[in-house]
Amino acid sequence: MKINRRKYFTSSALILLCLFFLTGCGQEHRFIKKTAFKDTNSIVITFAGPVDESWAKDISKYTVYEKPDPDIKLKISQVGLSPDKRTVTLLFKEDLNQDQPHMLTISEITSEGRSLGSAFVSVKKLYLGYLFSILIGAMIINNFVFTKYLGLCVFFGTSQKKSTAIGMGITFTIVMVFSAMMAWFLYQFVLKPYRLDFLQIVVFIGLVSLSVQAVDTILRKVNPMLFKAFGLYLVLVIANCIIIAVPLTLAANEYNGLESLMLAFGAGAGFLIALFLMSSVRERLELASVPRTYRGLPIAFVVAGLFALAFLGFSGMSIF
């Protein structure tokens, strides 16, 4: 009974934490209710109250840029105000790249003659959709094995049998999520504030081996059966380059916690998919009459190349 209650407590605390994270990505200025993209070339800003028309129509009050390039200001061609004076539509000369979050500075917001200060807000696509696009992007569109050619040694080493491939994929995903979350935390809260981000590779390599060791130690005691099945792969995970590529990607893109989680999960699932596809083919290849020179690894490389070509079909796709 007591243990049960503790479990409830822990889970409710976790849920609260998640909610905190979700609300953390809301708006930054109290007078601005919502910002969103509309069509291909406009941004809609919804205010909490009516704003003055003379202020709202002034193009110079708005500056917009894509988050990675603060130097390139986007040109606004027209500002439209709705009849109830609560919604402003910014029309741009060129189409917006909606995959990037845009930063929007609105100076000296004036409402009914009162100045409400300046606001600095971000315009993003629907957040859940954005997360989903990161997940699918890491899993299929930018599959780490087939489009970035990472982790090939483990990929060829453990894709001979379906059962091995699935075991490796699952172990891999667990370690990846674990280490990516730690990497995100350390990068955002330790390395960046102390301006040590040039040491990120050293720190991330340490983190990966640490998480592998931790999973190894804990799994050995908590679930010996699972350890017997997956323990062998854990050692292989240390020397894998996908697992170091994920923290580097999330650091380079300045992802927040949820986004890094999605990236890590997508990369792991993508690796699982790649291993499973490859092992299915290789099981069939055992029965096929392959010319002698191609038997074993050479034909596996040919098959991997064909898979990479097939996955090329996904490239450039964008979701939402």
Next chain:
Amino acid sequence: MDPTLIKLALGGLAVLGCIGIFFGIGLALAAYKFAVEANPKVEEVLEVLAGAQ
């Protein structure tokens, strides 16, 4: 030498040292808490057995 660079280097050493000590202690505690009693005979027998690997 630029004093800010020296400060950065010393700060980096301190921070990374702290991270290392923290995780080292964490791993040691985990190893202690999740220790698995291994039968010493298993290793002895394995030693005697022939094996290429």
